[in-house]
Amino acid sequence: MIAFAIKRFVQALGVMLVVALISFMMFRFVGDPVNQLVGVDTPPAERAALREALGLNDPVMLQFGRFVVKAAQFDFGISYQFKQPVASLIASRLPATLELSFVSALFALAVGVPMGVYTGLYRNTLLARGFLAVSLIGVSLPTFLIGILLIFAVSVNLGWLPSFGRGETVNLGGVWNTGLLTKSGLQSLILPSITLGLFQMTLIMRLVRGEMLEVLRTDYIKFARARGLSRRAINFGHALKNTLVPVITITGLQLGSIIAFAIITETVFQWPGMGLLFLQAVQNVDIPIMAAYLLLIAFLFVTINFIVDLLYVAVDPRIRIGGRTAG
Amino acid sequence: MTPALSVRNLRIEIPTRRGVLTAIDDLSFDIAPGEVLGMVGESGAGKSITGSAVIGLLEPPGRVAGGEIHLAGERIDHLPPERMRHIRGKRIGMIFQDPLTSLNPLYRIGDQLVETIMTHQRMTTAEARDKAQRLLEEVGIPAAKTRLSSYPHQFSGGMRQRVVIALALAADPELVIADEPTTALDVSVQAQIIALLKRLCAERGAAVMLITHDMGVIAETADRVCVLYAGRLAELGPVRDVVKHPQHPYTIGLMSAIPSLTGDPDEALAQIPGSMPRLGAIPAGCAFNPRCGYRFDPCTVERPPPYDAGAGEAACFLHAPAFARQAPAETLRQADAAGIQLSIPNGEAAR
Structure with a gap:
């Protein structure tokens, strides 16, 4: 088990190094960094001094090494547009995005799994067909359209929920601004999380449904029925647990994409998160922010995958390494 | 009991x-x-x-x-x-x-x-x-x-x-x-x-x-065997009797198709011609009639119910006195040779 974890950890490190290389190269491909930093009328001597000070004359490998070491210490340099350390810019935006993403994922799971189980068990009922039809809308409508429709219906016409922003936030320990503790913060969270989580919810629902249909046909479910177990024990004990491995995989991967693609939802709802920061960075060719964002998202993906791998082992004994073998 | x-x-x-x-x-x-x-x-x-x-x-x-x-x-x-x-x-x-x-x-x-x-x-x-x-x-x-x-x-x-x-x-x-x-x-x-x-x-x-x-x-x-064919009972009886003296033509075919250790290895295994009908296309009368070597008139028209046969029962008209009399003499002779215990008196069977 520990050997397995270490192996996965080393693999994760490898992935991070490759991503670091890509984001390092971004500085080169998008033009001379010095040009981004100084004005048009800066004399060549000053430019040369800056180039030397930034270490741009060193061998590429050395520069890359320096980039990696700094990145590992959360030092991503200074933003071109804000003239502030990138790390603190991201740290101030990160809580908003993470809260939005986790609430969306929670919404997708809490609604998607029961709906999937229901449509799998009672696939011919009217309600199940209704769920499936609605899920088609969730899969096919683009996120921004869902967001705008929700704003139009719930905020503009009904006036129930705020249409933009994060509401009031409470500062926790000086590092984390949370909107989860105030009424306006929670209210502001509802529409963006539904918008962001709807696609994942329908995906999870369809996945759980498919897996349930598959599992309910297996011999061990037939045998469980032949043993006279109760419907509850069969459906939720024996069947649902067997659908969990693919569901965990997809949820894990989707959590990564929820965070990465919160950009659109954040734009629609003017949510002060990383996505909005990233869009501004793209418009202003603010390479340090883009590079840091890329690294951060890769880090989140890798971490989530690592946790997912460990979760498999917890759910499915057959994946356990070094278990006792058949006798 | x-x-x-x-x-x-x-x-x-x-x-x-x-x-x-x-x-x-x-x-x-x-x-x-x-x-x-x-x-x-x-x-x-x-x-x-x-x-x-x-x-x-x-x-x-x-x-x-x-x-x-x-x-x-x-x-x-x-x-x-x-x-x-x-x-x-x-x-x-x-x-x-x-x-x-x-x-x-x-x-x-x-x-x-x-x-x-x-x-x-x-x-x-x-x-x-x-x-x-x-x-x-x-x-x-x-x-x-x-x-x-x-x-x-x-x-x-x-x-x-x-x-x-x-x-x-x-x-x-x-x-x-x-x-x-x-x-x-x-x-x-x-x-x-x-x-x-x-x-x-x-x-x-x-x-x-x-x-x-x-x-x-x-x-x-x-202890006993129940032989099914196309969703219907073919033969039911004590295991020794069904294996040694099968009474239904289908069971006879099944038993002779079992390979034996003492048989001639060069000889082809016995088989019943044709295959079992699909459920949607079960023939009229006895379901086995198109493959049966003893078929006679009523088999293609009427479905045989289980009749007493040997120590058990078999769903075959050869075991029904009323029908077996109609069978051609050649069929009866073959059936007798195959070990089917005909229900009609010996004299009539040898007719």
């Missing part, structure tokens, strides 16, 4: 887009307490579906469309699902073909046993665990106590089938339906599993419905 299981005029239908298929048509048989009844037939003859109907687990859209099923005198084919669930596992145990897929891979053996025991008997978890351990010991699993906390994938195929048997017998059912219990197993393990199943059921006085297409298993294990 009341039979442990009594099936009367069972009819199972499967509605499809192209009309209703009749998977089982007018099938009747009894199993006495402690008796082993073998069900044989080709794939699709209706062996497994009969087992599923008895335990109340017909796959929809299949349904019992007629007839009755009685368990120890109590009618069970029309019980509401929740009452039927209490009979499954408790009074009827079932063993499936493939032990590799019959056990839930995510749960320990002990938990699956305890769950089954506690569903049917009032016990504390500790008592149920003790019972689970005793069951594992009974089915011959060494180090039963430690094996309780093993997962199915840590067992070999034969060991898993032993666990499946333990699960099926967990609540001491009065009837055990074994659906091809050895087909998926290594030949060397098959005999052990069959012997184990037979011994445990005999100890408990449980009746067994043994579904298989392996005549060897039937000959060794069963």
